[in-house]
Structures are given as C-alpha cells and as structure tokens.
Amino acid sequence: MNITMQQAAERADAMLDATLGAIEPEVHWTHSGTSTGSCDVSRSRTVMTIISKERRGNFLGVVQRFWEKSGYRIKSVNKSEKFPAIFAQSSDGFGISLVVGGAGQVAFEVDSPCAKPSKVADPTTSPNGPDYNYPIPRPNVRSEFWSATSPISSTSPTASAGEH
Numbered sequence: 001m002n003i004t005m006q007q008a009a010e011r012a013d014a015m016l017d018a019t020l021g022a023i024e025p026e027v028h029w030t031h032s033g034t035s036t037g038s039c040d041v042s043r044s045r046t047v048m049t050i051i052s053k054e055r056r057g058n059f060l061g062v063v064q065r066f067w068e069k070s071g072y073r074i075k076s077v078n079k080s081e082k083f084p085a086i087f088a089q090s091s092d093g094f095g096i097s098l099v100v101g102g103a104g105q106v107a108f109e110v111d112s113p114c115a116k117p118s119k120v121a122d123p124t125t126s127p128n129g130p131d132y133n134y135p136i137p138r139p140n141v142r143s144e145f146w147s148a149t150s151p152i153s154s155t156s157p158t159a160s161a162g163e164h
Contacts, residue, residue: 074086
C-alpha cells in the first residue's frame with residue numbers, strides 16, 4: 001500500500017467516524033488507543049453508552065448492515081451471547097471490528113495494512129463525551145433507547161413508542 005502510517009491512521013479514523021455516525025440514536029464514545037507496529041497502525045474507540053443485553057443484537061445488526069452497505073466484507077461473526085463480535089475488511093485492506101467485552105462494553109478497532117513508516121499523530125476527532133485516559137471505565141452513559149431492558153418489538157414501530 002502506497003500510503004504513510006499517518007495516512008493509514010487518518011483512514012482508520014474516518015472508518016471509525018463513519019461507523020459511529022451511522023448509529024442512531026447516537027452513542028457516547030471515547031478514544032481508547034493508537035498502536036503502531038513496524039508498518040501498521042491500529043486505532044480504537046470504546047463506547048461509553050450502556051448497551052443492554054436486550055438491545056445488543058439490534059446494535060450489532062445496525063453496525064453490520066452499515067459495514068455491508070459501505071462495501072466491507074464481513075469476515076466472521078461471533079454469535080456468543082456474552083461476548084459477540086463482528087470482524088470485517090474494507091476493499092483497501094483495512095480490518096475493522098466490533099467486540100463486546102466485560103460489562104457489555106463495546107469496542108471498535110481498525111487495523112491498517114502495511115504502510116510506509118512515519119510519525120502518527122493523535123486522532124483529531126473529538127469524542128462526544130469525556131475523553132478518558134487508561135483505565136477506561138465501564139459504560140456509564142444511559143440511553144433511553146440502547147440501555148432499555150425491553151426487547152424491540154417487531155410489531156410496533158419505534159416511532160410510536162411514546163404514544164398511548
């Protein structure tokens with residue numbers, strides 16, 4: 001690949017921005033690291049919104065459909081009830097993943113293909129909540145939608161949820 005590690009980091013940030021921007025209603029997230037190898041870069045973000053186990057499948061579905069629509073190839077899906085995950089790859093060789101970890105916390109990561117060595121700056125996108133240093137706390141932002149413990153009914157549209 002004929003890009004620098006900095007350009008690879010910027011591409012990774014753009015993939016993460018687009019993915020998080022596609023989630024409605026929006027979730028709060030924080031940067032959770034950049035790592036560099038001899039010729040590759042990884043960027044990650046951690047979701048601070050509580051995603052209830054009842055809504056987790058819907059959340060993963062939103063992300064997987066967005067990735068498919070974006071032309072990413074879904075490489076594997078871990079359907080584990082406790083720690084589900086989705087792994088995909090862009091047409092230009094960037095890997096992107098969603099992993100559900102302890103306390104249901106969702107993490108996104110993008111790994112670049114090999115790029116020309118260069119310095120890598122911090123991400124320029126600001127999180128939509130506090131930007132934590134390590135250790136990142138467990139999810140601590142409640143969402144009326146994503147944190148709800150009732151499953152989404154397939155018979156009632158979410159738009160009428162507030163009507164009686």
